[in-house]
Amino acid sequence: MGNDVLDEALERLHRTGPEFDGWLSNHAPMATEALIQNGHSAAVHRWIDGYLDRLEETPRGISPISAEEWREPLGNASRAGDWLAFFEREAQSAPWREVLAAWWPRLLPGIAAGATHGVIRVGHAVRALLAEETPARVAELGQGLAYWAARWQPLxxxxxxxxxxSDPRTALDAVPRVPDQRLGIRHRLAxxxxxxxxxxxxxxxxxxxxxxxxxxxxxxxxxxxxxxxxxxxxxxxxxxxxxxxxxxxxxxxxxxxxxxxxxxxxxxxxxxxxxxxxxxxxxxxxxxxxxxxxxxxxxxxxxxxxxxxxxxxxxxxxxxxxxxxxxxxxxxxxxxxxxxxxxxxxxx
Known part of the structure; x- marks a missing residue:
């Protein structure tokens, strides 16, 4: 049942944009996958019902991105619609593992994209695909990669x-804290x-x-x-x-x-x-x-x-x-x- 619900939910969300109200990330595909992963398939559509009204439609493109000229629009959020169209083509033209292997090293240096939501959305999509490959999940991987590319931000x-x-907690405690924490993540990471x-x-x-x-x-x-x-x-x-x-x-x-x-x-x-x-x-x-x-x-x-x-x-x-x-x-x-x-x- 969970597999069917996930695909239904992803198809339902496919025409929503990766962000709303400016910078806020669309969490619906990620939360949906997490709900199903933890045995809450029955709650998915009700949760989406309560979240859907705040979402926006898929943004329109400006100019198609070619496979040879991807570097220049990387990190350009105004090209989100173009990136969505680009990765829709990529996901349909090759096996998803090949697409992921090609783009992961290109996107990885910009892991801060969208307050790290780009990589997080891709991670949820991959976990779903490793459980079962379906067209809806392949399309979701493409949308996650597109969001990451549009908001690509290096550290x-x-x-x-x-x-x-040997001690991750000690290493985290040793990380220096940025002094000005009044504004958003881009200001802080800068x-x-x-x-x-x-x-x-x-x-x-x-x-x-x-x-x-x-x-x-x-x-x-x-x-x-x-x-x-x-x-x-x-x-x-x-x-x-x-x-x-x-x-x-x-x-x-x-x-x-x-x-x-x-x-x-x-x-x-x-x-x-x-x-x-x-x-x-x-x-x-x-x-x-x-x-x-x-x-x-x-x-x-x-x-x-x-x-x-x-x-x-x-x-x-x-x-x-x-x-x-x-x-x-x-x-x-x-x-x-x-x-x-x-x-x-x-x-x-």
Whole structure:
């Protein structure tokens, strides 16, 4: 049933644009996939009903993008309609894995695109395709790649960091915080260039062993850290976890040679979002959440709480947290997801 519902939902959303009200990302395809992945197929169409009115139609194109001249319009949001048309053709002309393998290394340096929603949308699409290949899912991958290309945004280059490679949480805590956190993500990320410690922090990719294991460690560390530092901006800081989670979900569909740059980009995204949105001090109230450790939270109840809230960020963060919990068994991951849902509150 879930597979049929996902395709129905994606077909229903296919003519909606990647953004609305300016910069706000269309979360419907991502949240829909997360709902079904976690056993909530019955809630999908009702959730879309409540979200659909805010969405806009697919933007119109300006001028077709050719396969030979893709660099110039990269990162030009006014060409979103052209990118959607371009990747619709790409997705129809070659197997989806070939399209992904060709465009992943081109788009990866711009992982900050759309507050990292470009890579996140691609990650959800790939996870769905790895479960079952259908025309609706192939089309959704094309739309995710198009959104990423239209909002392509590179981060300040990383250097080589001195922080312990075995501890992702220590590495995240060592990331410097941008000083001016009054405006949006583009303003915040632009300040990374003026932080002397940023190149080393971003280059200190933590963990040891295979890239997939290191990405799992980064995702888990970002989820745990949200418990104490997410109170300042609980919505935006979730991307410190969901962006590398999207890279992790995509790795099985990529050629092995792309694993190392994918790991580096996933870490850079987690570090950049942490620099931009972490609160200045740990939240003392988080201690009361940790006291709940006496009764281990249930993963289904954790995700159910996010579903009841209706908020797409709560849903996607709980999805990443439960996914990480299934590997590590760490109950703090579930507590962090529950706490984030409570911080965000009901969707408006």
């Amino acid at each position: 300040v280059p990383a250097g080589q960091g001195p922080y312990p490679s 300040q990374l260039a003026d932080l002397p410690a940023w190149p080393q922090a971003a280059g200190a990719v933590p963990g040891a062993g295979p890239e997939r294991d290191r990405l799992r460690g980064i995702v888990a560390a970002a989820v745990r850290r949200h418990l104490t530092y997410g109170y300042g901006n609980p919505v935006m800081l979730v991307h410190a976890a969901t962006a590398p989670a999207a890279v992790l979900r995509t790795l099985p569909a990529l050629p092995p040679g792309l694993a190392a740059p994918s790991l580096a980009a996933g870490w850079a995204a987690a570090a950049a979002v942490s620099a931009a949105y972490s609160a200045p001090y740990p939240d003392p109230a988080a201690r009361s959440v940790l006291l709940e450790m006496g009764s281990t939270p249930d993963p289904d109840e954790t995700f159910d709480r996010a579903v009841v809230s209706g908020d797409p960020h709560a849903i996607k963060f709980a999805d990443a947290a439960v996914e990480a919990w299934r590997v590590t068994g760490d109950p703090v991951l579930l507590l962090a997801a529950r706490h984030n849902t409570d911080l965000i509150g009901p969707a408006t």
